[in-house]
Amino acid sequence: MKMKTLVAALCLFSLPFTASATSTLVDTTQEAQRIQGAHNVQRESGFKQTEQSIRAQRDALFKQRVQLQTETDQLSQTFSKNENNLATLEEQLRLETGSLGExxxxxxxxxxxxxxxxxxxxxxxxxxxxxxxxxxxxxxxxxxxxxxxxxxxxxxxxxxxxxxxxxxxxxxxxxxxxxxxxxxxxxxxxxxxxxxxxxxxxxxxxxxxxxxxxxxxxxxxxxxxxxxxxxxxxxxxxxxxxxxMLEQLANAPELKDRLEHGGVVGKVILGLLAIGAIITLFRGSKLFIVRQKIKAQLKRPNEPGNNPLGRILNVYSLGVNQADLNIKEQPRSVEALELRLLEAIVDEQQELEKGLSMLKLLAALAPMLGLLGTVTGMIETFQVITQFGNGDPKVMAGGISTALVTTVLGLISAMPLLLAHNILSTQADAVRNILEKQGISLVAEQAEKVGSAA
Known part of the structure; x- marks a missing residue:
């Protein structure tokens, strides 16, 4: 009971304060509504102005678009017209120029x-x-x-x-x-x-x-x-x-260059040729001197000299004189004199043919050495081909040049050596024939003497 009385008293006491607060809140709310309304009106006015400006810009853009579209249509028509004119002019130019291009x-x-x-x-x-x-x-x-x-x-x-x-x-x-x-x-x-x-x-x-x-x-x-x-x-x-052609003269190898291409084998072949030439000159000059002495000896058969024929005559004279001085001894028979003369002729023949066998050997060796150089050069060429291929002929030129040069040198050396051997052999045979003929005549003379003495 007391509690109810207390609550009622408090309510009656707070009633004036509530009414006053309610009135203040209402005034505040109304003032806020008035301010918000004014602000809304201001914003609506701004929106209307913005809308009018945008509509004006839109109308201007629409107008500009129409103008640009018109200009574009006009330019398109002008471009098409110019294209047609250009094609017509190009065709006219082509027809008018005709063969000027050619x-x-x-x-x-x-x-x-x-x-x-x-x-x-x-x-x-x-x-x-x-x-x-x-x-x-x-x-x-x-x-x-x-x-x-x-x-x-x-x-x-x-x-x-x-x-x-x-x-x-x-x-x-x-x-x-x-x-x-x-x-x-x-x-x-x-x-x-x-x-x-x-x-x-x-x-x-x-x-x-x-x-x-x-x-x-x-x-x-x-x-x-x-x-x-x-x-x-x-x-x-x-x-x-x-x-x-004048530029190619500088590329033409001289004799010295070709000999250098022959390599070691080529130098050996040239050495053999030089030796053969020395033998040829020496033996040729000696055989020439011998032939001249024999010709002179034939004119003086009773005066034997220091030459092959003179020595043959000395052998004959020695045999005849011994038979005449030694009366008690049996005279030398024809057969014995023939054998002595044959012995002397053989000795002279060996002297005449000295060095000719060497010439023949050198003439046979020269082409064989040329073949050796050819094989060596081809081996070198194939080795180069194996290493570098055959795309560049200059790479193979060295070996091929060596091969060909040695072959040529061998043939060039062999031919004069064979010719020299043939000439010297012919001269030696001619001297030997003279000696044999003179020996046979001496034997025949001695046989005639023995026959007449008997």
């Missing part, structure tokens, strides 16, 4: 040919006035002009005239030491240049001349041409290839 190809090809001629021809020294025009035609991408066509024609005429001219010119020259200077030379048409050193190699890229490594035999020089021009008669050795 003419341009012919002109350009002619210009290229003339340009290549000018690059290598010695006429560039003093007759290259229209070379720039020719270069322009070669590098051109369009039809040549009349000036260029006229220059091409004049350039051809210039080269034709220059090819028939013999003229003195001044050319830049590089000597063997690398020094460059201008020298006087003589131009033989388009064939070549001649200086004091002989023929000059012309380098069209560097516009300079240099001497060839090797000049042809009886080649012309500048001073000789000057003297011949004064006389009015000119005869010179001309290279029709305009320098190619």
């Amino acid at each position: 003419l341009f190809g012919v002109v350009r090809q002619a210009a290229k040919d003339l340009n290549q001629e000018l690059e290598i021809s010695v006429t560039m020294v003093d007759r290259a006035k229209y070379a720039p025009v020719v270069d322009q035609i070669v590098d051109a991408k369009a039809l040549p002009s009349m000036v260029q066509l006229n220059g091409l024609w004049l350039g051809m005429v210039e080269q034709i005239e220059a090819s028939a001219q013999l003229a003195s010119v001044s050319v830049p020259f590089i000597n063997a030491e690398g020094h460059q200077a201008n020298i006087n030379a003589y131009r033989l048409g388009s064939m070549g240049l001649i200086g004091e050193q002989g023929y000059l190699a012309w380098n069209g890229d560097r516009i300079v001349a240099k001497p060839y490594l090797k000049q042809p035999a009886n080649g012309p020089v500048l001073s000789g041409l000057a003297s011949m021009s004064q006389v009015g008669i000119m005869s010179v050795v001309v290279d029709p290839s305009r320098g190619i």
Whole structure:
């Protein structure tokens, strides 16, 4: 009971405070609603202005799009019209030009040919006035002009005239030491240049001349041409290839180079040839002297000398004199005298044929050594092919050269050795025949004496 009374009292006490708080809250809420309403009105006004601005921009863009579309349609029509006009003009150009395209190809090809001629021809020294025009035609991408066509024609005429001219010119020259200077030379048409050193190699890229490594035999020089021009008669050795053959002269191996290619086997073959030559000269001179002495001895048979026939006569004379001085002894028989003479002839024959067997041996060994060098060179060649393949012929050239050179050296050595052996053998046989004939005549004479004495 007391609790209820207390709660009721508290409620009555708090009632004024609640009413006051409620009134304050209502006022605050109304004020907030008024502020929010004003703010909403302001925002709606801003939204309306933004909407109007966007609609204005949209209308402007729509208008601009329509304008651009119109311009695009107009440009498309203009482009299509221009395309049609261009196609019509191209067809008209093709029809009007006709064969000018082919003419341009012919002109350009002619210009290229003339340009290549000018690059290598010695006429560039003093007759290259229209070379720039020719270069322009070669590098051109369009039809040549009349000036260029006229220059091409004049350039051809210039080269034709220059090819028939013999003229003195001044050319830049590089000597063997690398020094460059201008020298006087003589131009033989388009064939070549001649200086004091002989023929000059012309380098069209560097516009300079240099001497060839090797000049042809009886080649012309500048001073000789000057003297011949004064006389009015000119005869010179001309290279029709305009320098190619002259350049190959330097690559042509000389005898020394070929002998070096023979290697050790080639040197051995040459050594055998030298030994054979010495034997040939010695034995040939000795046989010649012997034949001359025998000819002189035949004219004086009663005066035996120091020669093969004289020694045969000495053997005969010794046998006859012994028989005459020793009366009590039995005279030497014909058979014994024949054997003594045969013995002397055999001794002389051995002396005459001394060294001939060596010549025959050397003649047989030379081609065999050549064959040995051939086999050795081919073995070397096959080894090189095994290591490097056969794509480059220069790699195999060394072995093949050795093989061929030794074969040639062997044959060259064998032929004169065989010839010398044959000649010397013939001379020795001739001397031996003379000795045998004289010996037979002496035996026959002695037989006649014995028969008459009996």
